[in-house]
Amino acid sequence: MMPQASSADFGLASDGAVLCADIGGSFIKFGFSQEPGKVEELERVPVPKSDWRELASAMRQLANKVDAGRTLPLGISTAGLVEPKTGVGLSANIPCLTGLPIAQAISRETGRSVFAANDADCLTLAEANDGAGRGHSVVFCIIIGTGIGGGIAVNGRILRGAGGVTGEWGHGPALNTSVEIGGKLQHVPRFSCGCGQSGCVDTIGGARGIEKLHQLFHGEECSSHRIIEGWQAGDAKSRETIEAYLQLVADPLAVAINTVGPSIVPVGGGLASADALIAALDEAVRTRILNRFERPLLVPAVRREDGGLMGAAVLARQGVADVRAA
Numbered sequence: 001m002m003p004q005a006s007s008a009d010f011g012l013a014s015d016g017a018v019l020c021a022d023i024g025g026s027f028i029k030f031g032f033s034q035e036p037g038k039v040e041e042l043e044r045v046p047v048p049k050s051d052w053r054e055l056a057s058a059m060r061q062l063a064n065k066v067d068a069g070r071t072l073p074l075g076i077s078t079a080g081l082v083e084p085k086t087g088v089g090l091s092a093n094i095p096c097l098t099g100l101p102i103a104q105a106i107s108r109e110t111g112r113s114v115f116a117a118n119d120a121d122c123l124t125l126a127e128a129n130d131g132a133g134r135g136h137s138v139v140f141c142i143i144i145g146t147g148i149g150g151g152i153a154v155n156g157r158i159l160r161g162a163g164g165v166t167g168e169w170g171h172g173p174a175l176n177t178s179v180e181i182g183g184k185l186q187h188v189p190r191f192s193c194g195c196g197q198s199g200c201v202d203t204i205g206g207a208r209g210i211e212k213l214h215q216l217f218h219g220e221e222c223s224s225h226r227i228i229e230g231w232q233a234g235d236a237k238s239r240e241t242i243e244a245y246l247q248l249v250a251d252p253l254a255v256a257i258n259t260v261g262p263s264i265v266p267v268g269g270g271l272a273s274a275d276a277l278i279a280a281l282d283e284a285v286r287t288r289i290l291n292r293f294e295r296p297l298l299v300p301a302v303r304r305e306d307g308g309l310m311g312a313a314v315l316a317r318q319g320v321a322d323v324r325a326a
């Protein structure tokens, strides 16, 4: 049973339709899902970040506009962590969610059943049920964007670890301090990370990380986009940077994959649209893991655009089923 479920005081929809919201760093996307596998974004409003009451009021208005009868449950994807036992949020991007039992509080405010999980977990749910992971029993969804994140789904359900921390392969002192480029060993310092440690994959694994490595090896400021383009066009400096990147990221990712045991790894986040980079990372990872796959293991996530809303809808349906089964 999902601990984030609000009390079952409110009527639960019987036709399977649910409301869904994706509370991101800039916008609340609000949507409606008539049936599994379908989701429609209805509205997008700026997210009030510092005032919980404003955020709650925005959620109430959005929900009541679609469902004045308050019968439909609401699933929420949110930036930041959601503690599984208490449902309390921890969000750097949306400070007013920190310390707040998100589902409970929004349930009280909107008068409906509410279920909440973090955005990486919601993308994982979307991929496992209606994306690249459909039909796979163990799905390890990874996010390579400005930073690194991830989530794990087993049989279509999210695995909720202690403190809401699951699939977070981007943190912990995991980086090699040297990489081999063109037959030479290059030193890579353990950069300090926002999580308080140093040497995290998060410090070099995302778009900013590629730029940081390029600066380190070549003393040049260049956008990740241009470095990736240069690599594909045969530019020597860009090639060195991406070769180093692939070694540094593939090593810890291989350990994570051996540990989790997925048969598919959908990739979300900004860099997932760099197809050649994901294909190269897939090749590098597959030579490092114990299980042999004769097909790509890392694939671009299918639900990159609507994963938050789709995952929130899956979360709401599963939450309703759990409340009924309890």
Ligand SMILES: [Zn+2]
Pocket (backbone or CB within 6 Å): 170, 171, 172, 193, 194, 195, 196, 197, 200, 202
């Ligand atoms: Zn870290």
